[in-house]
Amino acid sequence: xxxxxxxxxxxxxxxxxxxxxxxxxxxxxxxxxxxxxxxxxxxxxxxxxxxxxxxxxxxxxxxxxxxxxxxxxxxxxxxxxxxxxxxxxxxxxxxxxxxxxxxxxxxxxxxxxxxxxxxxxxxxxxxxxxxxxxxxxxxxxxxxxxxxxxxxxxxxxxxxxxxxxxxxxxxxxxxxxxxxxxxxxxxxxxxxxxxxxxxxxxxxxxxxxxxxxxxxxxxxxxxxxxxxxxxxxxxxxxxxxxxxxxxxxxxxxxxxxxxxxxxxxxxxxxxxxxxxxxxxxxxxxxxxxxxxxxxxxxxxxxxxxxxxxxxxxxxxxxxxxxxxxxxxxxxxxxxxxxxxxxxxxxxxxxxxxxxxxxxxxxxxxxxxxxxxxxxxxxxxxxxxxxxxxxxxxxxxxxxxxxxxxxxxxxxxxxxxxxxxxxxxxxxxxxxx
Ligand code: SF4
Numbered sequence: 001x002x003x004x005x006x007x008x009x010x011x012x013x014x015x016x017x018x019x020x021x022x023x024x025x026x027x028x029x030x031x032x033x034x035x036x037x038x039x040x041x042x043x044x045x046x047x048x049x050x051x052x053x054x055x056x057x058x059x060x061x062x063x064x065x066x067x068x069x070x071x072x073x074x075x076x077x078x079x080x081x082x083x084x085x086x087x088x089x090x091x092x093x094x095x096x097x098x099x100x101x102x103x104x105x106x107x108x109x110x111x112x113x114x115x116x117x118x119x120x121x122x123x124x125x126x127x128x129x130x131x132x133x134x135x136x137x138x139x140x141x142x143x144x145x146x147x148x149x150x151x152x153x154x155x156x157x158x159x160x161x162x163x164x165x166x167x168x169x170x171x172x173x174x175x176x177x178x179x180x181x182x183x184x185x186x187x188x189x190x191x192x193x194x195x196x197x198x199x200x201x202x203x204x205x206x207x208x209x210x211x212x213x214x215x216x217x218x219x220x221x222x223x224x225x226x227x228x229x230x231x232x233x234x235x236x237x238x239x240x241x242x243x244x245x246x247x248x249x250x251x252x253x254x255x256x257x258x259x260x261x262x263x264x265x266x267x268x269x270x271x272x273x274x275x276x277x278x279x280x281x282x283x284x285x286x287x288x289x290x291x292x293x294x295x296x297x298x299x300x301x302x303x304x305x306x307x308x309x310x311x312x313x314x315x316x317x318x319x320x321x322x323x324x325x326x327x328x329x330x331x332x333x334x335x336x337x338x339x340x341x342x343x344x345x346x347x348x349x350x351x352x353x354x355x356x357x358x359x360x361x362x363x364x365x366x367x368x369x370x371x372x373x374x375x376x377x378x379x380x381x382x383x384x385x386x387x388x389x390x391x392x393x394x395x396x397x398x399x400x401x402x403x404x405x406x407x408x409x410x411x412x413x414x415x416x417x418x419x420x421x422x423x424x425x426x427x428x429x430x431x432x
Contacts, residue, residue, distance in 0.1 A: 038120055127152045155339055158349065202244060233254060280364050287371050316341070
């Protein structure tokens with residue numbers, strides 16, 4: 001007879017053995033490819049997660065390096081603190097985004113990547129600008145360091161709350177007249193639009209499965225944590241793998257694993273095994289803290305709190321309202337993807353999204369994790385909090401941490417705030 005306990009362990013192992021192992025292999029493979037680029041002659045592009053045009057980069061046989069991902073990986077390995085310190089000693093202010101300072105600290109220390117292999121210098125800095133001004137300044141610093149070519153794709157901000165035909169045409173024009181010719185020149189590879197269509201077809205398959213996974217959080221109990229677990233789930237599609245068969249395979253495996261959890265009536269997998277009883281369902285706005293990710297997550301699952309939707313898992317693409325990369329309209333769909341990233345949306349759109357999540361996922365309220373050094377996310381968060389409270393009647397709370405600066409994670413403060421918040425949710429329930 002299979003007991004519940006053994007079933008739980010089997011599922012946990014399955015999760016570890018399949019999708020997680022697959023993702024680990026993919027990430028390690030990309031770092032090795034990067035490390036070997038000086039020998040293999042592969043050209044290297046540095047680019048950012050929001051608005052990345054990975055499928056296009058792949059058309060030129062280039063290998064992608066994502067500085068934010070290196071920074072967060074360093075944060076998770078507890079190495080970012082020293083890099084930030086070195087960057088501050090070199091004159092970068094305490095208020096500068098800590099992803100930038102971690103990256104610069106890495107550069108000052110030989111640019112050894114998270115897996116211990118040296119990262120190659122870029123052949124091109126590909127700046128797809130989607131809403132965060134820091135991206136511009138970051139690549140100015142790297143251009144000064146590497147003296148390499150830079151190409152910018154300027155993505156207009158959704159100030160009016162929608163994507164217009166003019167905005168789309170403006171982005172497509174830049175792709176045709178600036179970005180593609182530059183990538184052809186750097187790589188020596190001629191652009192083939194059918195190759196791009198093939199990658200986009202692959203992206204759309206993975207996107208379907210990712211959305212399916214994220215929307216399983218509508219179940220009670222939710223079989224996933226859409227913030228702490230979510231940061232792992234979006235890894236492949238937000239980075240060098242969107243458009244690859246590996247990414248499609250990863251999401252196929254993940255989907256099967258989550259389906260198995262639903263069938264077994266289980267909640268999310270946590271670092272300590274299956275989560276216990278689901279008591280609170282939350283929507284979270286803002287990036288997580290990576291230096292203490294497990295400690296932070298534990299404060300939630302120990303109290304039976306699961307995150308059922310988050311804005312952070314939309315920074316590298318908003319797919320759950322219907323957008324998919326479209327092989328029939330390749331350049332237009334790349335434009336729509338960039339225009340639609342969360343960092344490129346205005347505040348009323350972000351509020352609408354959070355309100356929608358609270359209602360759709362039957363959440364108990366909103367929690368904002370405000371990141372000290374990320375102006376792009378933090379601006380307007382208090383206003384968003386009040387507006388979401390007003391429109392949903394659900395309580396909201398505010399905690400403050402940082403992305404990868406260990407000096408700004410105060411476990412006792414965060415825990416106190418969370419506990420008061422859970423009490424507030426209980427009170428609201430009783431009153432209702
Ligand atoms: S300020 Fe925020 S959005 Fe901008 S690069 Fe830093 S972490 Fe990313």
